[in-house]
Amino acid sequence: MDGVHNQVFFPSTMQDMFTSWNRFPQAVPFAGGVSFARRQDSRYTLTFPAYILSLDKLNELQRITRTERYIELGAMVKLNDIINLGKTIPQVFTQALKCIAGPELRNLATIGGNICHPALRLNATAPLVALDARYELRTALTSRWISAARFSSFSGPPAFNPQELLTRIRIPREQWNYSLFKRFADPYPESGTGGSLVFIARIQKNILTDLRVVFAGETVIRDKNSEAILSGKHLPLDRRDINHFIELWGAFLSAVDTPGMTKARIINFVEDALLELAD
Ligand SMILES: Cc1cc2nc3c(=O)[nH]c(=O)nc-3n(C[C@H](O)[C@H](O)[C@H](O)COP(=O)(O)OP(=O)(O)OC[C@H]3O[C@@H](n4cnc5c(N)ncnc54)[C@H](O)[C@@H]3O)c2cc1C
Incomplete structure (x- = not known):
C-alpha cells in the first residue's frame, strides 16, 4: 500500500457526497460493503479500495415512497426491508431477493449495491427488467431516469457516466398473477x-x-x-x-x-x- 493514503468519506448530504467524489474521482461508492468482502475469506486481512465513499449517512437514499402507480426505493434500502414490505412489492422481486445469501447478509446488502455490481448482473436485475423498473442516476449537476433494461443492456459494467450515482429505483405497481x-x-x-x-x-x-x-x-x-x-x-x-x-x-x-x-x-x-x- 506504499504511497496510498486510504480515506473513507461519510457525507451526510448529496452535495457533500459529490464534492468529495469530484475531488477524489477514484473514490468508490460503498453501500452495504458486502460485495467488497466477498471472496476474501482466504485472506487474514480484508482489502478494500483506497478511497471509499460511504453512502450510509445519506438519508434520502434510505427512503421508500408509495403511490398508487409505483413504489420507489432509495438505493440504500436494505434487501430485508424490501422483503418485509410484503404484498406492496411485486412477488417476483421478493422471490429474487429472498434467494440472496442468508438473512444476516440481507440486513446489510442494499438494493443499489445489488443493481450496481460492476461486473455482473445479480438477482435483482431480471425481475426489475421484467417489471419495467426505472432507475434515477445523479451526478453533481444532472439527474436522469433510465429503464432497468437499458441500464443493464451492455455486456460490460452498468451504463454510468463519471461520478454518477444510482439514487432511486421506481417499480410500477402492476398486478401479476x-x-x-x-x-x-x-x-x-x-x-x-x-x-x-x-x-x-x-x-x-x-x-x-x-x-x-x-x-x-x-x-x-x-x-x-x-x-x-x-x-x-x-x-x-x-x-x-x-x-x-x-x-x-x-x-x-x-x-x-x-x-x-x-x-x-x-x-x-x-x-x-x-x-x-x-x-
Ligand atoms: C456470501 C455472499 C453470498 C451472496 N449471494 C448472492 C446471491 O445469491 N445473489 C446475489 O444477487 N448476490 C449475492 N451476493 C452479493 C450481494 O447480494 C450483493 O453484492 C449485494 O446486494 C451488494 O449490496 P451492498 O449494499 O453490500 O453493495 P456494495 O458491496 O457496497 O456495492 C456493490 C457495488 O455497487 C457499487 N454501488 C453500490 N451502491 C451504489 C450506488 N447507489 N450507485 C452506484 N454504485 C453503487 C459499489 O461501488 C460496488 O461496486 C452475495 C454476497 C455474499 C457476500
Missing part, C-alpha cells in the same frame, strides 16, 4: 452460465393478457416478439401455442451470443412455466 424466479448456479457467472430467470404473467378473465420472460446473466436476454404471440390467448394454453412459443424463443436464442448450457436452461424454464398454464 403468476410469477416464477429461478437462479442458476453461482450468481457470479465466471463460467458464463450463471444467471437469473424470470417469468411473469397477467391473467384477466381467463385470458393471458401479458407475459414477460427475462434472463439476466452475463447479458440480459428478452424477446418481446415471442411474448406478443401468447398475449390474448385463453387459458388453459393450447400445447401447439406453447410449442410455437418455444420454437420462436429457440430461434431467437440461436442468434444470441451466450453459452449453449444457458440457452438450454432458458428453454427448459420457459417450457415448464408455460406447461403450468396448459390444460
